[in-house]
Amino acid sequence: MAVTIDGNTGIDKVQDGSIGTADLAADAVTTAKVADTVNLGRRNLVINGRFQFWQRGTSITGNSSAAPFLADRFFVQDSSQFTSNISRDIDVPSGQGFIFSQKREWTTAHDLSNTGSYSTTEHKIERNDVNHLMCGTSDAKQVTLSFWVKSSVTGNHSFTMQIFASSRRSYKTTYNIAAANTWEKKTITIQMDTNSAGAFSGGGKTAGIFLRWGHGAGSQYSNSNTDAFETTDTFFVTGSAAPASVTNATWYITGIQLEVGDTATPFEFLRQGEEEALCQRYFYASDNGEMNCVMGTSTEGLGMGSFPTKMRVSPTVYASGGGAITTADIRYFNGSATFTTFTTCSTSRLGIQYFSVVGSGTQGLPVRPFPLWFDAEL
Amino acid sequence: MIEVTITNAVYVKDTNDTIQCINAEIDGVLVSIPMDEGNRHYDEIMRQVEAGTLTIADAEE
Numbered sequence: 001m002a003v004t005i006d007g008n009t010g011i012d013k014v015q016d017g018s019i020g021t022a023d024l025a026a027d028a029v030t031t032a033k034v035a036d037t038v039n040l041g042r043r044n045l046v047i048n049g050r051f052q053f054w055q056r057g058t059s060i061t062g063n064s065s066a067a068p069f070l071a072d073r074f075f076v077q078d079s080s081q082f083t084s085n086i087s088r089d090i091d092v093p094s095g096q097g098f099i100f101s102q103k104r105e106w107t108t109a110h111d112l113s114n115t116g117s118y119s120t121t122e123h124k125i126e127r128n129d130v131n132h133l134m135c136g137t138s139d140a141k142q143v144t145l146s147f148w149v150k151s152s153v154t155g156n157h158s159f160t161m162q163i164f165a166s167s168r169r170s171y172k173t174t175y176n177i178a179a180a181n182t183w184e185k186k187t188i189t190i191q192m193d194t195n196s197a198g199a200f201s202g203g204g205k206t207a208g209i210f211l212r213w214g215h216g217a218g219s220q221y222s223n224s225n226t227d228a229f230e231t232t233d234t235f236f237v238t239g240s241a242a243p244a245s246v247t248n249a250t251w252y253i254t255g256i257q258l259e260v261g262d263t264a265t266p267f268e269f270l271r272q273g274e275e276e277a278l279c280q281r282y283f284y285a286s287d288n289g290e291m292n293c294v295m296g297t298s299t300e301g302l303g304m305g306s307f308p309t310k311m312r313v314s315p316t317v318y319a320s321g322g323g324a325i326t327t328a329d330i331r332y333f334n335g336s337a338t339f340t341t342f343t344t345c346s347t348s349r350l351g352i353q354y355f356s357v358v359g360s361g362t363q364g365l366p367v368r369p370f371p372l373w374f375d376a377e378l
Numbered sequence: 379m380i381e382v383t384i385t386n387a388v389y390v391k392d393t394n395d396t397i398q399c400i401n402a403e404i405d406g407v408l409v410s411i412p413m414d415e416g417n418r419h420y421d422e423i424m425r426q427v428e429a430g431t432l433t434i435a436d437a438e439e
Contacts, residue, residue, distance in 0.1 A: 066382070315417070356398075
């Protein structure tokens with residue numbers, strides 16, 4: 001159909017690239033005119049990308065552990081050679097609508113001479129949520145990662161996208177922090193792996209994709225290969241900026257979004273309840289009395305309460321804070337405790353199934369577990 | 379990477395003689411691990427059992 005543009009008629013087709021933003025009048029493109037093929041919602045594959053949920057607490061001081069979680073869905077790794085403080089912070093980029101960021105601070109400088117040393121911030125995405133990226137096929141999609149970052153250390157920092165294939169496939173790249181202690185938005189577009197070696201392995205509920213911000217690593221986890229997938233478990237570009245090796249270095253991040261396509265769209269703000277439920281598929285910190293049980297015999301109890309969200313898999317149970325459950329965590333409603341030893345607690349994806357104790361309980365009495373942690377993380 | 383230390387793994391049965399889960403110390407913390415493939419602690423236990431570096435003791439009768 002011929003159209004008229006600026007009085008010129010008989011134009012059958014507008015050529016690719018001929019209409020720029022400046023050519024469109026304000027409000028010329030309205031919601032009603034946007035085709036339903038445009039991806040407007042549920043773009044972000046990252047859960048808790050604005051660091052809104054911290055069920056486990058809001059700070060770790062002196063971390064030197066392999067895989068502690070703090071903010072929901074994110075874990076912060078420091079091998080024993082590194083020591084860092086991790087915390088929720090209200091320092092955020094202005095004018096973006098974020099409330100919190102995650103702060104890393106390395107209090108002691110360590111060199112990277114230990115081959116197996118590493119310090120990272122990481123996020124795993126369930127395979128069920130990334131199957132549509134078609135990794136390992138010629139139809140593999142492009143994805144774009146965007147995030148806000150601020151660090152006292154300038155230069156090229158490492159980021160790695162990994163695929164949980166039969167052997168780990170890693171795509172390392174760098175993002176540049178130009179100015180110290182200044183929020184900057186970074187965008188990285190990656191063509192997902194078209195090599196068949198990049199096909200996901202494992203079931204749908206297992207990890208599919210791994211986002212890894214590298215803060216320093218020894219030679220075991222480093223090489224200089226960038227911007228292509230390779231079969232290695234490496235996540236640090238040799239020679240890139242290493243805040244973990246700088247005394248009192250800081251690194252903040254928030255507003256993380258991973259989406260299909262080659263364009264970073266504005267951050268997708270989910271409603272609080274939606275994002276909380278997404279987090280609770282992987283971790284749930286119960287409050288007093290939320291996961292009630294009843295004694296089925298004198299020493300065995302059955303769960304009565306359900307998790308607020310069906311969890312990814314049956315979770316491992318800890319006492320609140322991450323320690324072992326004791327009899328102090330499971331008592332009758334009146335507060336009495338007649339158990340001498342807590343023995344075990346099994347779960348399903350929906351709640352506590354069974355627990356057993358040593359002692360003299362009363363069949364039929366309801367039991368009120370104190371706050372517990374249910375961990376179904378990837 | 380993401381290594382966890384697992385010790386003292388033992389199957390746990392209920393009074394109906396049904397195995398309910400595995401009790402084990404993970405990084406020194408005694409926890410109950412459901413036998414659900416995909417639970418990262420259970421998967422790690424099975425990986426170590428297959429590698430011959432961990433044995434799960436039978437449940438107490």
